[in-house]
Amino acid sequence: MGGAKILISAVIILIIIAVVASASVKIVDAGNRGVLTHWSAVDLSNAPLDEGIHFLVPFQDDIVQIEVRTQKYDAQTRSASKDLQTVQTTVTVNYHADQERVHILYKEIGLDYENRVIQPAIEETVKQVTANYNAEELITKRPLVKADIENAIRERLELFNVKTEVISITD
Numbered sequence: 414m415g416g417a418k419i420l421i422s423a424v425i426i427l428i429i430i431a432v433v434a435s436a437s438v439k440i441v442d443a444g445n446r447g448v449l450t451h452w453s454a455v456d457l458s459n460a461p462l463d464e465g466i467h468f469l470v471p472f473q474d475d476i477v478q479i480e481v482r483t484q485k486y487d488a489q490t491r492s493a494s495k496d497l498q499t500v501q502t503t504v505t506v507n508y509h510a511d512q513e514r515v516h517i518l519y520k521e522i523g524l525d526y527e528n529r530v531i532q533p534a535i536e537e538t539v540k541q542v543t544a545n546y547n548a549e550e551l552i553t554k555r556p557l558v559k560a561d562i563e564n565a566i567r568e569r570l571e572l573f574n575v576k577t578e579v580i581s582i583t584d
Contacts, residue, residue, distance in 0.1 A: 433471050436469075436471035436472055437468055437469055437470070437471040438466060438467075438468060438469075439466075439467050439469055439475070439476045440465070440466055440467075441462050441463065441464050441465060441467060441476060441478055442464065442478060443464050444464075444480055444481060444482040445464065445478040445479060445480050445481060446461040446462060446463065446464075446478070446479055446481050446510075446512055446515045447461060447462030447463075447467065447476040447477065447478055447479075448461060448462075448476065448477040448478075448479060448515055448516045448519045448520075449461075449462060449469075449474060449475075449476060449516070450474065450475050450476070450477060451473060451474055452473060453475070455516055455519060455520040456516070457516055457517065457520065459516075460513065460516075461479075461512065461513065461514075461515045461516050462476060477519060477524075479510055479515045479518070479519060479524065480509075480510070481509050481510050481511075481512045481515065482509060483507050483508070483509050483578055484507070484508060484509060484527075485505060485506070485507055486505070486506045486508065486527060486531050486532070486535070487503065487504070487505050487583075488503070488504050488505075488506070488532060488535040488536060488539075489501065489502070489503050490502050490503075490504065490535070490536050490539045490540060492539055492540040492543045492544065493540075493543070493544060494543055494544065494546060494547050494548045494550075494551060495544060495545060495546055495547040495550075496547040496548055498547070498548040500543050500548070500551060502539050502543065502582060503582070503583045504535055504539060504562065504566075504580065504581070504582055504583070505579075505580070505581045505583050506531065506535060506566060506577055506579075506580050506581075507577070507578040507579040507580075508531065508570065508575050508576060508577045508578065509575070509576055509578070510526070510574065510575060510576075511574040511575065511576050514574040515574070517574055518573065518574040518575070521573075522573060526573065526575065530570065530573045530575065531570065531575065534566060534569040534570055535566060538562060538565040538566050538569060539562060541565065542558060542561045542562050542565060543558070545561070546558060555582075558582075559580075559582050562580065562582065563577075563580040566580055567580070
């Protein structure tokens with residue numbers, strides 16, 4: 414009987430050690446950065462965690478992974494030109510979260526930053542820029558219109574720690 418109690422106690426202790434050890438090791442996947450949280454509060458004092466294995470305080474700390482690879486967003490917008498013609502535009506934006514500031518992005522906006530920031534920025538920018546040109550100028554001055562849209566979108570998204578790579582007017 415005494416040997417069975419010792420064996421059961423040893424098994425329980427080994428299980429507890431395994432649970433604590435597995436809770437203290439987290440892996441940040443390739444193409445992601447990790448945002449360290451203490452009791453679900455974002456730790457802004459530390460830089461985002463790189464890919465690989467990281468050791469944490471079990472049950473207190475956690476890592477939220479945010480993808481920093483290039484992503485694509487397509488937006489179709491309807492707007493009015495300067496001469497009140499309806500213009501339908503399709504804009505494609507290749508973007509990624511700023512690798513060094515993903516912890517701020519997560520704290521201020523969250524994981525759904527595409528719907529909260531990128532979509533409204535593209536729609537408003539396209540409407541704003543197309544209102545500066547009449548319908549004929551939108552066709553004849555396409556490179557200028559594209560440059561205006563690119564610059565405006567890039568400036569707006571940088572405020573939210575999102576970097577744009579390529580912005581294309583596809584239709």
